Every structure is written in C-alpha cells, then in structure tokens.
Amino acid sequence: MSEPLKISRRAVLAGVPAAAALSLTQNRAAPSAEPARRPRVAALITEFRQLSHAEVILDRFLEGFGWETRHHRPAVDLVSLYVDQFPAGDLSRERASRFNQLKIYPTIAEALRAGGDKLAVDGVLIIGEHGDYPRNEKGQTLYPRYDFFKQTVDVFRRDGRTTPVFNDKHLSWDWAKAREMVDTAASMGFPFMAGSSLPVTWRIPSVEMPAGAEIEEVVGIGPGGVDSYDFHVLEAIQCLVERRRGGERGVSRVKALRGEAVWQAMRADGWKAGGWDASLFEACLCRSHQLAPAREGFNHVYPTPDDVARMVKDPVAYRIEYVDGLRATMLLADGLVGDITVAARLAGRAEPFSTQMYLGADHAMQPHNFDPLVWHIEQFLTSGKPSQPIERTLLTTGLVAAGVDSLAQDGKLLETPHLAIRYQPNPNSTFRRT
Amino acid sequence: MAEPTKTPRKRLAIVTTIWKYLSHAQHMGDRFLVGYPWNGRWHRPAMDVVSLYVDQRPEGDQSELRAREFGFRVYPTIAEALRAGGDKLAVDGVLVIGEHGDYPLNDKGQVQYPRYEFFEQIVKVFEADGRRVPVFNDKHLSYSYEKAAKMVAASKRLGFPMLAGSSLPVSWRLPPVEVPLDAPIEEALMVGVGSSDPMDYHALEAMQCMLERRRNGETGVKAVQLIQGPAVWQAGKDGRWSRRLLEAALARSTSRSGKSLVDGRTQDLAHSGELEELVKDPAAYLIEYRDGLRATLLMINGAVQDFTFACRLRGDEILSTQFLLPVLPNVAYSTCLMNKVEEMIATGVAPYPVERTQMASSILDWCLESKKRGNIRLDTPALDIRYRAPQRSQFGGAAEMV
Numbered sequence A: 001m002s003e004p005l006k007i008s009r010r011a012v013l014a015g016v017p018a019a020a021a022l023s024l025t026q027n028r029a030a031p032s033a034e035p036a037r038r039p040r041v042a043a044l045i046t047e048f049r050q051l052s053h054a055e056v057i058l059d060r061f062l063e064g065f066g067w068e069t070r071h072h073r074p075a076v077d078l079v080s081l082y083v084d085q086f087p088a089g090d091l092s093r094e095r096a097s098r099f100n101q102l103k104i105y106p107t108i109a110e111a112l113r114a115g116g117d118k119l120a121v122d123g124v125l126i127i128g129e130h131g132d133y134p135r136n137e138k139g140q141t142l143y144p145r146y147d148f149f150k151q152t153v154d155v156f157r158r159d160g161r162t163t164p165v166f167n168d169k170h171l172s173w174d175w176a177k178a179r180e181m182v183d184t185a186a187s188m189g190f191p192f193m194a195g196s197s198l199p200v201t202w203r204i205p206s207v208e209m210p211a212g213a214e215i216e217e218v219v220g221i222g223p224g225g226v227d228s229y230d231f232h233v234l235e236a237i238q239c240l241v242e243r244r245r246g247g248e249r250g251v252s253r254v255k256a257l258r259g260e261a262v263w264q265a266m267r268a269d270g271w272k273a274g275g276w277d278a279s280l281f282e283a284c285l286c287r288s289h290q291l292a293p294a295r296e297g298f299n300h301v302y303p304t305p306d307d308v309a310r311m312v313k314d315p316v317a318y319r320i321e322y323v324d325g326l327r328a329t330m331l332l333a334d335g336l337v338g339d340i341t342v343a344a345r346l347a348g349r350a351e352p353f354s355t356q357m358y359l360g361a362d363h364a365m366q367p368h369n370f371d372p373l374v375w376h377i378e379q380f381l382t383s384g385k386p387s388q389p390i391e392r393t394l395l396t397t398g399l400v401a402a403g404v405d406s407l408a409q410d411g412k413l414l415e416t417p418h419l420a421i422r423y424q425p426n427p428n429s430t431f432r433r434t
Numbered sequence B: 001m002a003e004p005t006k007t008p009r010k011r012l013a014i015v016t017t018i019w020k021y022l023s024h025a026q027h028m029g030d031r032f033l034v035g036y037p038w039n040g041r042w043h044r045p046a047m048d049v050v051s052l053y054v055d056q057r058p059e060g061d062q063s064e065l066r067a068r069e070f071g072f073r074v075y076p077t078i079a080e081a082l083r084a085g086g087d088k089l090a091v092d093g094v095l096v097i098g099e100h101g102d103y104p105l106n107d108k109g110q111v112q113y114p115r116y117e118f119f120e121q122i123v124k125v126f127e128a129d130g131r132r133v134p135v136f137n138d139k140h141l142s143y144s145y146e147k148a149a150k151m152v153a154a155s156k157r158l159g160f161p162m163l164a165g166s167s168l169p170v171s172w173r174l175p176p177v178e179v180p181l182d183a184p185i186e187e188a189l190m191v192g193v194g195s196s197d198p199m200d201y202h203a204l205e206a207m208q209c210m211l212e213r214r215r216n217g218e219t220g221v222k223a224v225q226l227i228q229g230p231a232v233w234q235a236g237k238d239g240r241w242s243r244r245l246l247e248a249a250l251a252r253s254t255s256r257s258g259k260s261l262v263d264g265r266t267q268d269l270a271h272s273g274e275l276e277e278l279v280k281d282p283a284a285y286l287i288e289y290r291d292g293l294r295a296t297l298l299m300i301n302g303a304v305q306d307f308t309f310a311c312r313l314r315g316d317e318i319l320s321t322q323f324l325l326p327v328l329p330n331v332a333y334s335t336c337l338m339n340k341v342e343e344m345i346a347t348g349v350a351p352y353p354v355e356r357t358q359m360a361s362s363i364l365d366w367c368l369e370s371k372k373r374g375n376i377r378l379d380t381p382a383l384d385i386r387y388r389a390p391q392r393s394q395f396g397g398a399a400e401m402v
Helices: A009-014 A053-063 A092-098 A108-113 A145-159 A175-188 A229-241 A260-267 A278-287 A305-311 A370-383 A390-408 B024-034 B063-070 B078-082 B115-129 B145-158 B199-211 B230-237 B243-250 B259-263 B274-278 B333-347 B354-372
Strands: A040-045 A065-067 A070-072 A077-083 A103-105 A123-127 A165-168 A192-195 A215-222 A251-258 A316-322 A327-332 A340-346 A353-357 B010-016 B036-038 B041-043 B047-054 B093-097 B135-138 B162-165 B185-192 B221-228 B283-289 B294-299 B307-313 B318-323
Touching (some): A040 A053, A040 A145, A053 A077, A053 A370, A065 A370, A070 B243, A077 A108, A108 A145, A123 A145, A123 A370, A145 A165, A145 A175, A175 A390, A192 A370, A192 A390, A215 A229, A215 A278, A229 A316, A229 A340, A229 A390, A251 A260, A251 A390, A260 A305, A278 A340, A278 A353, B010 B024, B010 B333, B024 B047, B024 B063, B024 B093, B036 B333, B047 B333, B078 B115, B093 B115, B115 B145, B135 B333, B145 B162, B145 B354, B162 B333, B162 B354, B185 B199, B185 B243, B199 B307, B199 B354, B221 B230, B221 B354, B230 B283, B243 B318, B283 B354
Parallel strands (some): A077 A103, A165 A192, A215 A327, B010 B047, B010 B093, B093 B135, B185 B294
Antiparallel strands (some): A065 A070, A215 A340, A340 A353, B185 B307, B221 B283, B307 B318
C-alpha cells in the first residue's frame, strides 16, 4: 500500500478483550424476562473510561454496533449503573446524561433495584477490568468481581428473584472465589456466563476445531503480561481444545516458566524434554500478522531462537497437563508478537491446525472484537441461555491462578486436582464468521 | 505447499522503481528472498531472485545490500537484468514493481510510474530472444487505459502468462465471503480511503473482483462519472448510490473516527449524520456497466480507515465484507499476493485474468478524466472489456475454511 496504516502495539494492549461463556446448569428459577418486554439490565463496573472494558461493552449496548449487514441495536435496555471509581476521563456521567433511561446509583443494591425496593432488572453485567486496584504479592490486580457478584447474590436472595449474570473476563484472581461464584449460580439456579472475547471474535483463517478431534498438543502465543493476557491466550486455547474427543476433563498439573527457563524450553526437543512441539510454535508465528521483524530493514522475517530470546524481555510460559493427556503451552512473548494465535497437533493430520483470533491492530482499529461478545451477551440476556459453558471460564480462571502461583514459587510444578473440571462444549460453533 | 525437490529452481528477475524499506519492491521482493508465512508454515519459494533492475536509488536504497546478501546482481538496464548479464533471456519469471519513487504527476493527478515502459522493454527482450516467461505487474497496469490495453494485448499476442493488480482481492476478508458465481448482482457499493491515484485503485480492483463473478461475467463499462463534495451526498439522496448498501459496508468496518475516537462511543455512521461532517472532501466514482449493473466507489477520508464492500443480490439479499489490510510492518496481505505470483511462475498459469486489472486501471483512468473535465459523465466505449471470473475463490484463507 502506498498509504500504510499506522501501527500501535500499545493500543493493542490497551484495548483488550473480555468474553463469552455460560452455564450448562438448568436454571431452576427461570429468568424473569417476559418475551414481550425488552430486558432491563444493570451494569456493575469498576470504571468507565475510553477503551476500558466497561466502555467498550456498554457503549455497544447503548449505541449499537456493526453486525452482519446492519448497525445492530441490542434489544435490551441498560437502565442502571454502579460505578466503583470515577477517575479523570470518566464517561459514565456523560452517558447517563445523554441516555434518559440510564441512571447511576451509589450502591450495587440500589442499581439492581433501580432505586426501588425490589430487584428491578432482568440481567446483570459485572465488568471489573481496569481501574485503580491494589495488587497482591503475586502481582495480581485485585479487581472486585467477586465482591460485585456477592452483593448481587445478596439482592437476589433478599428479593427472592434471580436474573442471568454475565461476568467479563476471568471470574476472580482467586480460585476459591471463582469456584464459589460458579457454585452459587448453580445452587441458586441462575444462568451465569463469563469470559473473554477471544473465543468469539473473527479467526484468520476462519476455521473451527473439528468436533471430537484427537488433539495431542497445543500452543498458544500472545503479547502482554501475567494476570491479563495469559487469561486471553488460555481462553483462545480452551475454546478449541474443549471440542476434543471426550470433551473437557480438566487439568492435572501446571508449571510456569519465566525468563531464561522459557528459552531453555524453546530449545528443548519437544514436550518431554521440557519444551514444546516446534512446529506448533512455528504455526503460531506464521498465523500472526504482527510478528516483530527480527532484522532491521526487513518487514517480515522468521526469527531464529536467538532472535526470539533477544526480542522478548519478559517471557512467560505455562505448561499445562490435562487429565486425558493433552499438553498445552501458553506463551506470553511480548516484543515478538502483537496478536494471539493458537496451533494444535491433531492425531492423523500432518499439518497443525492453526489460526489467529483477530483483535484488530491499530489504535483506531480497536476494539471490534467486542462486537461478537456483546452480541452473545445480548442473546444470553434475552434467552437466559448461555452460549458457552461457564466451566470453560472457571477452568481458565483456575489456570491463571495456578500459573501465577507457580511463578510465585519459582516455577514449581503444581498438582491441580481442583482443576479436574469436566464439561461438554457447545456443539455449535460460536465464533464470528458471518 | 509442498516444496518441489526435483524440478530445477526457477530464476526470477525483479524490475522496480525503487527498493527501500517498506517500498512495494521490498515487501514483495523479500518474500522470494526470506520466505513468508503460508498455511501455518514459514514457506520458502523454490525459486531464486537472480537479477534486479532499480530505476532510482533514493536515500535508504537497499538494492545492493540485498544483492550482496542473497547472491544476485543489480543490472544497469532491464534487458541486462532479464538476460542476467548474458545474451539471452535467462530467467523464468519477471516481477514488475513500479510503485514508489519520484515520478511526475500528469494533469489528471496520476503518478506516471513507468510500468508500461518497463513492460515494453521486457517484451522487446522476449521478442528478440524468442522466449517468454510469466510476468507479474504490481498494481494497475498503467495510469493510461491505452497503455494498459497495449500491455494486455502484448501478453496475448506473445502468449505469456500475465498476472497483475492489487493485494486486496487476495487478502483476507471479514467475513470470509465470496459472491456466488453467476449471481445476479443488482447494485454494488465500495467504500475506500486514501488519496488518488494510489488508493482509489485498490478499492476499484477490490470491487471488480467481486462484480466479475456476476451472471454472464464481465461485459464492460458503458459510462463513468466522478463527482465530489456535496454532490456526493446529493447523489445518495437522488438514489444514484444506496444508503442501505453504505450501512451494509460500514457495518463491516473495524475502524473508529470522529466522536468514537474522542470518547469511544460506537456510531451508526450511515445514518447519524456525522459522516457528512467527518468527510470534508468526499468523492463518488459512479460506474455504469454495459449489462445495467450500477456500482459506486465512495472515497470517504476522515470517516473510516478500511476498505469495505456491499452488494445487493436479487431480491433483498445483501452481501458485505471488509477487505482486510493487516498492519505495518508485516503488511501480511503481501504474502497473499506473492503466493499467487509464485503459483503463476511455478505452474505457468495466471490464477486470475489480467483483464480484471485492466478493467480497474481503465475505470480509474476514465474517472480521473471525468474529474479533470469538471466531473461530467463520460461514455466509455473503450471499456468494452469482456472476461470470465475464475471459479475458484482465491482470497486469503478461502481454501482453508472449515
């Protein structure tokens, strides 16, 4: 092109995704949506600034988004908002002033009751990504998703009614909290959906893992850092591997690598030697559209292992052993790639399965990966039926927590009996392809 | 792609205006030097660049650097490059990459890249040496429809495979859709951005690769008109282009602009009224095909940053997509186009007709003529260009979709 688009990797990182997933649990108390009425929705958010997750999700409900051949306006009304923080650049008040139906309430309970004395909404969105929250000693940001969820459930209990709940990104930084959230939804019988936009965005190429595939090993690579992009790459991996023969049976062991240990793994001869299948690593880099040039003066060149080790300053890998023998490597290679790709070796197939989960690539080209996520949330809120099992996000939440724990223990191999999570995937493909 | 092991490696000559970082010659030529990602592998074409001609050597020129590293020579003339220093044609394929470099504009605002002149010299060698090989021409054949026609005629007369054009037709699409072969297309609209005449060309060829699949194939263009400014919006109100198709195209855009860049909000640009504020200098390229199809290219700088297309098939069925242009520096669309060039040189068969590029080149030339003459409608009897689309879908990932 004579007029090339500008690239900003910083923007790629800023505009990051959130997700889609849902519960197989049959809801005992049916969600209270009446078919003839547009569902009324409350959003409980940490902050509302440009490109924060709350902004990119809620603006799509308020203003619509391109879907199929139309500008689509979701058939739900966002009526109440709880905002935990109002930093400089806050947009929640501007939105509330411009959209008459939308009001900001000082507490979660009031938001859910829309100022009245009983639960007054038909769906709840918890968007706890971005904002100024402390980090724990393991480097995890303590976003208050669990607390928002707990307060929501308190209102459900007191008011004797439940609604579908969507939780953006992973459930919590803490495994026990995440488990409790899923168990609570199951025991109270309300539909619960969570996750990242990665599983539902465009793929390049536009391919789905064949149902019942015998997957031997998988590698997913992305940019970014721990407790953020690791989750996205894990969701990208998990939405593919859950379709394998027998469905998901969970993870037995996790080991994290950081720094030089990652390069030792890269140079090792395959999984058993502590590394990964080199052809899967190659396939990932070959699905990237943002492979940093290893040589000056070349715009697209395949890096040598030495190049890779030089370009990535803080490499992180999670080595994951599934109960059924599947092996996975989640690799954060910030400085090498700007996008998220996954490759899998399938039994009886010479070439790896591989694809890119497309997130857009330029500051002004973000964040349309939220279009399909919001579309799935809308379907969820109007039907009460999750399009993906919540167990996917429970598992990926647990994998992030285990990876972070292993990193905090200098890469100790951790047994993860609590992650023996079994579920079956949605037989239908849910990523954006039309 | 299987790497052939027994056949001798093909030899390539590259004839280009300039070779520096991120020029077309660099990002296309390098694919044959260092390889490119293809179907999840780093693919190294089984062919060698053996000679190079560069017309200009601006600051940042990489031609000698590349020649030294990859063992080929830079020759002072095109004939010498094609003969690799000997006295007979000594290559199996030629890439003409005449984009970038310092060349004058003509009175229609077209950059007078010397593609035709390069091509003419190549043809002379073919004729003198009694052998011809496949030729690829990057982007439009020439700024001049007459020169473009001569180029196509020469390739037919001498019978050598010729491939040309933009990467948009073969890049990835969001969504990955194709116009069904022989579909009745009633109306089409393309949205593009950038300046003339580099970027409107890309948009026109992207639209043409969709429209050529319509019922009875391509049968030529009857008239064109390029209008500008407020007349563009008025033409929409008058039904000369379709707001519904604009919505369908913009629904595929993944860029942000205006208020969306200020505070993030998403926008219904086709209907909100902001489009008319954002686009200071709109242009509409109105194209009337001989079979009655009406197509429009809207160049709307300021509103979007990507290339989208929509058409109405018979009835109310609307098909729309984005021609994805992956970002710098990889500009991964180049891999899609160079894979087609590699295919032609390896097989001796151009994977799609050069008439597509001739048509897009000629439409652009006539539209710019319309602009020069005060935006009048021009009959285009010279655009009696007829051809059939290839059956096979050839955009990025089309063969891999499951």
